[in-house]
Amino acid sequence: MAGSRQPKSPTFIVHAPSGAVGIEVTEYFRPERIDGSPLQEQESLCHQIAHVATQKCIESSLPNLYVAVSFERARRIVKKDVVPVAEAIAKLVSDTAAHVDWSLKVVNDGQLPECIDDILMYRPAGLTEPFVGFTATTWVPPVAEDELRKIVLNKEKKLDAYRRRCSEVWLVIVIDGFRIASLSELPPDASRVTTAFDRVIVLHDWRSAIELSN
Amino acid sequence: MSRIHRPVSIAPGNPPTVERTKSLTQGGRKLLTGSRVRTTLLVMSPSPEGPRQVVVKKLRERKAIDALRASYPKFPDGRIEAT
Numbered sequence: 001m002a003g004s005r006q007p008k009s010p011t012f013i014v015h016a017p018s019g020a021v022g023i024e025v026t027e028y029f030r031p032e033r034i035d036g037s038p039l040q041e042q043e044s045l046c047h048q049i050a051h052v053a054t055q056k057c058i059e060s061s062l063p064n065l066y067v068a069v070s071f072e073r074a075r076r077i078v079k080k081d082v083v084p085v086a087e088a089i090a091k092l093v094s095d096t097a098a099h100v101d102w103s104l105k106v107v108n109d110g111q112l113p114e115c116i117d118d119i120l121m122y123r124p125a126g127l128t129e130p131f132v133g134f135t136a137t138t139w140v141p142p143v144a145e146d147e148l149r150k151i152v153l154n155k156e157k158k159l160d161a162y163r164r165r166c167s168e169v170w171l172v173i174v175i176d177g178f179r180i181a182s183l184s185e186l187p188p189d190a191s192r193v194t195t196a197f198d199r200v201i202v203l204h205d206w207r208s209a210i211e212l213s214n
Numbered sequence: 215m216s217r218i219h220r221p222v223s224i225a226p227g228n229p230p231t232v233e234r235t236k237s238l239t240q241g242g243r244k245l246l247t248g249s250r251v252r253t254t255l256l257v258m259s260p261s262p263e264g265p266r267q268v269v270v271k272k273l274r275e276r277k278a279i280d281a282l283r284a285s286y287p288k289f290p291d292g293r294i295e296a297t
Contacts, residue, residue, distance in 0.1 A: 009297035012279050016290035023282075025275045174278050201286065203278055209286035 008161045010169060022166030024155055028175045028202075029182055031147050035076035040181035043136075045077045050132045052086035053093075057130035060090060063097040064127040069134045070117040072108075077115050085113045089132060092119060136180045143175060143184040148202075148212070152195050159196055170199040177205035186210060272296070 010022035029040045050069060057067070069089060071077070077085070089112075096106060100121045107118045120135075155171050162169045176182040186204050193200055193212050200212040276296065283289045 011275050011297060013295045013297060014290045014292045015295065016292035018290070021290050021292075023279060025278045027274075172278060172282055174274075201282065203282055203285070206277065206281040207285060209282055 009165055010158075010162045013166060019167035020165060022162045022169040023172055024158070024162065024169065024197075025172045025174065026151060026155060027182060028143065028148065028151065028173050028184065030141065030184060031144050032141075034074065037076050037078075038181070040179075042077055043179060043181045045079065045082060046071055046134050046136075048082045049077070049085050049089070050134050052082055053089040053132040054130065056086055056090035057093055057132060060094060062090070062093050062130045063100075063123070065093060065097055065100060065130050066122040066124055066127060067093055067130065067132040068120040068122075069132060070119070071134060071136070072115055072117045073136070073138075075115045081113065081115060085115060086132075088113050089116075089119065093121065093130065093132075096121065138180055138183065140183055140185050143186050143190070143202075145190070148173065149193055152193050152197070152200055156196050168198045170201060171195070171197045172201050172203055174203045175205070 010024040012023040012025065014021040014023065029038065032039055034042050046069075053067070053069070057065075067089065092106060092112060096104060100123050103120060103122045105118055105120050106112075108114075108116050112119070151173055152171060159169060174182070175184055175186060186202055190202070190210065190212065202210045202212055204210060279294060283294075
């Protein structure tokens with residue numbers, strides 16, 4: 001069945017002199033939800049809105065502004081919001097671009113979709129086309145250790161298949177400090193996990209590798 | 215709780231430009247009891263979603279293995295095969 005295939009190989013195999021080391025790479029996402037929707041889905045929808053809004057601003061030959069949208073985090077965005085919200089952003093840019101000197105902040109007083117908090121527009125020198133991105137602010141929570149354990153348990157289901165090709169298998173869990181949906185602090189006393197993997201490593205912010213087991 | 219709006223990158227067209235402000239507390243006040251308090255601001259360029267998601271996933275996995283090799287001294291020597 002499509003989408004439920006169990007890959008027989010880990011993400012990478014390092015052909016070391018001592019034998020093949022399989023490395024399975026996966027990502028950690030914060031377990032919080034916004035009205036039932038996972039954070040990574042909400043973040044993805046924000047990216048899509050920004051992307052579509054950028055295209056609409058370019059298609060409409062709007063001025064070369066840098067537009068930073070701040071979304072209302074407590075409000076769930078759904079897929080069907082993407083185009084209308086993007087259009088509302090492009091319309092606001094069109095209507096107010098003439099008033100942007102260096103920057104202009106427009107607070108949503110009801111003239112924009114409810115999922116938007118405010119929009120900041122800048123007119124930086126050298127910009128060759130309009131661009132829409134988004135900003136987000138969050139309190140950084142400690143990593144949910146139960147969630148880490150769930151990831152490990154879930155990935156262990158594939159271990160037997162991986163071991164057919166690899167003498168050693170590692171699991172790497174990426175905690176990405178540059179994505180709101182993943183951004184978490186790993187406590188210095190992060191607990192070790194009991195696992196059948198030869199190593200479980202957390203790659204934190206793409207900079208530090210912390211072993212959780214073995 | 216007020217937000218801080220201070221874009222840290224305004225360069226579109228590059229690979230996802232994301233930067234982070236330094237950790238800070240607000241006037242030394244502990245706002246969430248028992249929690250680490252940090253305000254983080256991200257400015258993001260759009261990342262390809264939808265049809266290109268698989269490609270992005272592969273790129274992120276490659277980035278992860280390269281970062282691990284650079285930061286983990288026990289990373290084995292040898293040719294890396296992406297499966």
